[in-house]
Amino acid sequence: MVKISFEKLNSLFEKISEKYDLFVPTKKNDGQSYFEKWEQGKTVSDDLNTVRSAKDFFFPQHEDIVSFKLDGKNIEITDERREVRPFVMFGVRACDVRSFSILDKVFLSEPVDTFYKAKREKGIVISLACQKPSETCFCTTFGIDPTEPEGDIRAWKGNDCYYLEGVTEKGNALLSELSLEECDRTEVDAQIENTKKILDRLPLGKLDTDSFGGDKLKELFDSEKWASLSESCLGCGTCTFVCPTCQCYDIKDFETGHGVKRYRCWDSCMYSDFTKMAHGNPRLTQLERFRQRFMHKLVYFPANNSGEFGCVGCGRCLNKCPISMNIVKVMKTLKGEN
Amino acid sequence: MQEVMKNKAKELLASGEVRAVIGWKKGEFCYDITPAVFTNAEEIDNGFIYDDFCGANLSKYLIKEAHKDGKVLVFLKPCDTYSFNQLLSEHRINREKVYVVGVSCDGKVDIEKIKRTVGDGIIALSSDGDKISVETLYDKYEINRADALAERCVNCKSKKHVAYDELLGDEGEVLDSKRFDEVEMIENMTADERFEFWRNELSRCIRCNACRNVCPACSCEKCIFDNDNSGYVNKAPVTSFEENMFHIIRAFHVAGRCTDCGECSRVCPQGIPLHLLNRKFIKDINTLYGDYQAGEDPEARGPLTSYTEKDPEPSVVTDKE
Ligand code: SF4
Ligand code: SF4
Ligand code: SF4
Ligand code: SF4
Ligand code: SF4
Numbered sequence: 001m002v003k004i005s006f007e008k009l010n011s012l013f014e015k016i017s018e019k020y021d022l023f024v025p026t027k028k029n030d031g032q033s034y035f036e037k038w039e040q041g042k043t044v045s046d047d048l049n050t051v052r053s054a055k056d057f058f059f060p061q062h063e064d065i066v067s068f069k070l071d072g073k074n075i076e077i078t079d080e081r082r083e084v085r086p087f088v089m090f091g092v093r094a095c096d097v098r099s100f101s102i103l104d105k106v107f108l109s110e111p112v113d114t115f116y117k118a119k120r121e122k123g124i125v126i127s128l129a130c131q132k133p134s135e136t137c138f139c140t141t142f143g144i145d146p147t148e149p150e151g152d153i154r155a156w157k158g159n160d161c162y163y164l165e166g167v168t169e170k171g172n173a174l175l176s177e178l179s180l181e182e183c184d185r186t187e188v189d190a191q192i193e194n195t196k197k198i199l200d201r202l203p204l205g206k207l208d209t210d211s212f213g214g215d216k217l218k219e220l221f222d223s224e225k226w227a228s229l230s231e232s233c234l235g236c237g238t239c240t241f242v243c244p245t246c247q248c249y250d251i252k253d254f255e256t257g258h259g260v261k262r263y264r265c266w267d268s269c270m271y272s273d274f275t276k277m278a279h280g281n282p283r284l285t286q287l288e289r290f291r292q293r294f295m296h297k298l299v300y301f302p303a304n305n306s307g308e309f310g311c312v313g314c315g316r317c318l319n320k321c322p323i324s325m326n327i328v329k330v331m332k333t334l335k336g337e338n
Numbered sequence: 339m340q341e342v343m344k345n346k347a348k349e350l351l352a353s354g355e356v357r358a359v360i361g362w363k364k365g366e367f368c369y370d371i372t373p374a375v376f377t378n379a380e381e382i383d384n385g386f387i388y389d390d391f392c393g394a395n396l397s398k399y400l401i402k403e404a405h406k407d408g409k410v411l412v413f414l415k416p417c418d419t420y421s422f423n424q425l426l427s428e429h430r431i432n433r434e435k436v437y438v439v440g441v442s443c444d445g446k447v448d449i450e451k452i453k454r455t456v457g458d459g460i461i462a463l464s465s466d467g468d469k470i471s472v473e474t475l476y477d478k479y480e481i482n483r484a485d486a487l488a489e490r491c492v493n494c495k496s497k498k499h500v501a502y503d504e505l506l507g508d509e510g511e512v513l514d515s516k517r518f519d520e521v522e523m524i525e526n527m528t529a530d531e532r533f534e535f536w537r538n539e540l541s542r543c544i545r546c547n548a549c550r551n552v553c554p555a556c557s558c559e560k561c562i563f564d565n566d567n568s569g570y571v572n573k574a575p576v577t578s579f580e581e582n583m584f585h586i587i588r589a590f591h592v593a594g595r596c597t598d599c600g601e602c603s604r605v606c607p608q609g610i611p612l613h614l615l616n617r618k619f620i621k622d623i624n625t626l627y628g629d630y631q632a633g634e635d636p637e638a639r640g641p642l643t644s645y646t647e648k649d650p651e652p653s654v655v656t657d658k659e
Contacts, residue, residue: 030542030609031454048458051607052544061544062574132476134458135367198475203461204366232373232399234551238607241546250573265574272564273571322548322605323394324370332366 001188002180005161013038013090015178020124021087023057025050035089044091046157048134049314053244054096057089058119059103061241062265065115065251069259080261081115084122088174091128094149095139095314099244100125101150102312105305106247124174126164127151131195136315138204138328144312146199147192158187204313204328211335214303221295225333230290232323237268239317239326240293245310248274269293294330339441340388342506343413346439347386348379350411356437357408360399362392368463369449373399375410388413390465393446393488395601397421398554404435412436415443416510417494419501420597420633421554426501427636428595430557440499442507445483445491450609452486455479490600490613493517500634517598521617540581542608545574549602549612555592555632562587585615593619594642597633626650 004012016022022038025045033047035054064080100120107116127149130137139146148154152171156163164180166172199205212220240246250267253260267274269292275282283289301310317326332338347359363374363385373394376382395418403410414422419440425431452472453460459475470486472479484492495517497510524532550556550563562568563584575581598620602612623630627641627650 028542031450032609034542062576132458135460135475136458201475228374231375234548236546236548236551236605238546238548238605241544242607252571252573254576255569263576265576267573271573272560273566276566318366318370320607322552324365324372326370328366329372 001163001165001183001185002175003158003161003163003183004180009044009162010040012178012180014040016088016174019086019177021085022090023087024090038090048093048130048132048137049096049316051242051316051320053099053242053314053316054089054092055099055103055244057087057123058100058116059107059247059249059266062263063115064261064263067256067259067261080263081118084119086122086124088124088126090126091155092125092149092151093130093314094127094144094146095137095312096244097125097127097150098139098142098144098312099314102245102301102305102308102310103247105308124153124170125151126153126155126171129154129156129191129195131157131191131198133195133198133202134315135203136318137202138207138313138315140199140202140205141207141209141313142309142311147195156188156191158191163188207328207331208335209298209309209331212298212302212309212331213307214299217295217299217303220299220334221291223334226287226291229325229330229333230287233270233286233290233325234322235270235272235286235289236322237270238320238322240268240270241266242316242320244314244316245297245312246293269296294327297327298331339507340386343388343439343441344382344386346504346506347376347382347411350437351376351378351382355409356411357406358403358410359386360396360403360410360412362387362394362396362413367460369447369452369460375399375403388441390447390470390483391449393448393604395421395552395554395599397425398552398557400425400431400436401557404431409435409437411439413439413441414499414502415441415446416497416499417443417490417597417599419499420496420631421599422633423501423636424595424597424633425554425557427633427638428557438502438504440502440505440509442505442510443497445487445494447483447486448488448604451488452481455481455485488600489603489611490598495598495631501636517617518621520611521614521621524614524618536582537578539610540585541578542610543575543581543585544608545572545581545584546607548605548607549610550588552601552605553592553596554599554601555595555597556588585612589615589619592616594623594630594640595632596620597631622652626652 013022023035024038025033026036026042027033027045033045033050035050067078067080069076107113129149130146152168154165154167166175248267249264251264253262270289297310302308311327350356359376361376363372364387365371369391371391373396396412397418400412426433456472456474456479460472461475462473464471465483468483470481470483493515494513495515496512498512562570565571572580596616598616600613623641630641
């Protein structure tokens with residue numbers, strides 16, 4: 001384990017920035033935190049979660065794929081993929097780090113999504129342990145340990161320094177380039193013990209997931225409770241756009257007047273044209289669309305991924321849904337607790 | 339107040355006067371309230387709530403609910419009644435199908451503001467007159483209720499209900515609100531500063547559509563931005579032009595119809611002050627066409643949808659200061 005004092009953090013970031021684009025969570029004037037490219041003067045925010053999740057780095061809201069240009073009878077096709085500079089993300093929380101491995105299962109299995117893969121390979125994730133979880137945090141429900149997050153390097157914020165520990169080969173390689181001061185784990189161990197006590201008191205920390213999973217498809221799909229759960233849903237899609245594990249996208253053509261730009265952008269199962277096909281839309285009502293989002297996280301994803309749930313308990317949908325409907329209320333209601 | 343409302347709801351359900359009640363339902367925590375439809379006394383006893391966090395404007399749900407058979411009861415706060423009237427004047431709701439119970443309101447509280455003061459981990463919260471006591475996993479706090487009021491409530495335009503069948507609590511008055519002060523600040527910026535201000539705000543937009551979907555004035559069956567055949571469908575703000583375009587079109591479309599209910603700003607996950615755009619339009623309409631409050635009178639003809647010979651023809655080209 002190595003450490004870097006707060007005073008020297010800027011010089012560390014400077015050093016990292018020589019070779020990599022460095023992104024850190026910073027507070028904006030709306031009082032919320034966003035990942036932004038680090039430059040002198042930018043400070044790391046202590047907020048737990050950024051509004052937009054860290055998935056943006058690997059799976060951005062939109063990206064150009066290919067463009068077509070008409071030239072007489074010829075069509076010129078250009079690959080619009082942009083070369084990614086190697087980058088480092090500092091301060092990713094355990095929930096978001098886990099979301100990467102969930103996205104990997106989708107985008108890196110055959111046929112591999114080469115756009116995603118390129119970014120994944122170029123990115124180094126420095127995670128940051130949580131010390132003051134929020135009442136909306138329930139990562140522990142899904143077996144995530146926020147005191148010892150995954151990532152290429154994991155970090156803890158101490159009293160006057162950050163502690164860093166290499167986890168993967170990639171992470172260790174970066175750490176050795178940085179030649180930081182070796183140290184022991186005393187403060188880190190004490191912090192972990194302390195945070196664990198708080199985690200035990202989280203109101204949603206130990207939700208019961210036994211009623212969900214791939215084998216519960218039929219009974220959950222047919223539940224009568226979807227009607228009241230989805231009743232006031234606005235179909236806005238906020239929950240899907242802030243969610244670190246939502247992975248659906250649409251491929252669109254944009255007519256530029258002298259050609260076509262093909263891009264992909266996030267889609268939302270909450271939208272009326274989601275998976276619209278030639279015959280129309282398979283989910284005609286908001287009930288069906290709403291059900292899709294939660295069935296995907298709690299049933300379909302585990303069915304295809306040896307039981308792993310498609311939610312990391314980050315709490316974003318709890319904080320951001322305009323009508324305060326969310327996965328926790330859905331789970332509790334389906335189980336008959338609400 | 340909450341008990342009186344519950345009793346009213348149960349009474350009208352029991353008598354068969356109404357088929358359902360649209361109200362607010364308790365959440366997991368003390369602040370995450372969901373709009374809900376209640377159909378029996380048990381549901382009301384278990385879940386109905388009316389407190390500081392019942393900010394959601396229920397009027398838009400009437401479009402859907404009032405299409406069904408039978409009558410529904412809806413609870414509306416003063417500002418919500420303006421949206422209700424506006425929807426009536428646009429023939430989006432059948433008045434006969436709705437029983438409106440107006441409820442008094444002393445301002446709603448914004449949980450984001452509280453979180454900004456006390457941090458994360460709120461586990462209990464109680465309000466006692468002017469003070470709100472908050473208990474988090476880490477500490478206890480006492481804050482002034484006034485400091486936690488939602489922006490639209492700080493600048494409340496009216497405590498008067500402009501539509502109801504029955505009123506619970508005291509009736510208030512139209513207020514002399516300071517809601518245009520911030521608009522004036524922006525008007526006083528240079529064009530470049532103003533552009534910079536809005537670019538900074540709108541660049542955060544993730545096009546989640548919460549502002550549009552919650553808006554009682556955005557009641558088109560199919561929004562142009564969702565219509566594959568319109569040529570304008572866009573799910574992501576790909577360029578800054580598209581970011582601006584969505585908001586400019588939306589602001590123009592609700593101009594003269596927006597009641598300034600404040601829902602759009604309340605729900606924006608990115609904290610974009612959309613109310614400032616709408617208030618600029620309201621202020622300009624007031625100046626050019628005479629004072630007009632959308633939703634005040636369901637029979638009124640909106641200044642932008644009626645023609646008179648005296649209509650001004652403002653132009654950014656000829657009216658340059
Ligand atoms: S659940 Fe909430 S955030 Fe998601 S679409 Fe419905 S209203 Fe919007
Ligand atoms: S479903 Fe909600 S809590 Fe779960 S990962 Fe997505 S945003 Fe986070
Ligand atoms: S959900 Fe867990 S990992 Fe994520 S911010 Fe909360 S405590 Fe940290
Ligand atoms: S609610 Fe906010 S982020 Fe969502 S589309 Fe509207 S302005 Fe953009
Ligand atoms: S634009 Fe905003 S303030 Fe105006 S009616 Fe719609 S939600 Fe309400």
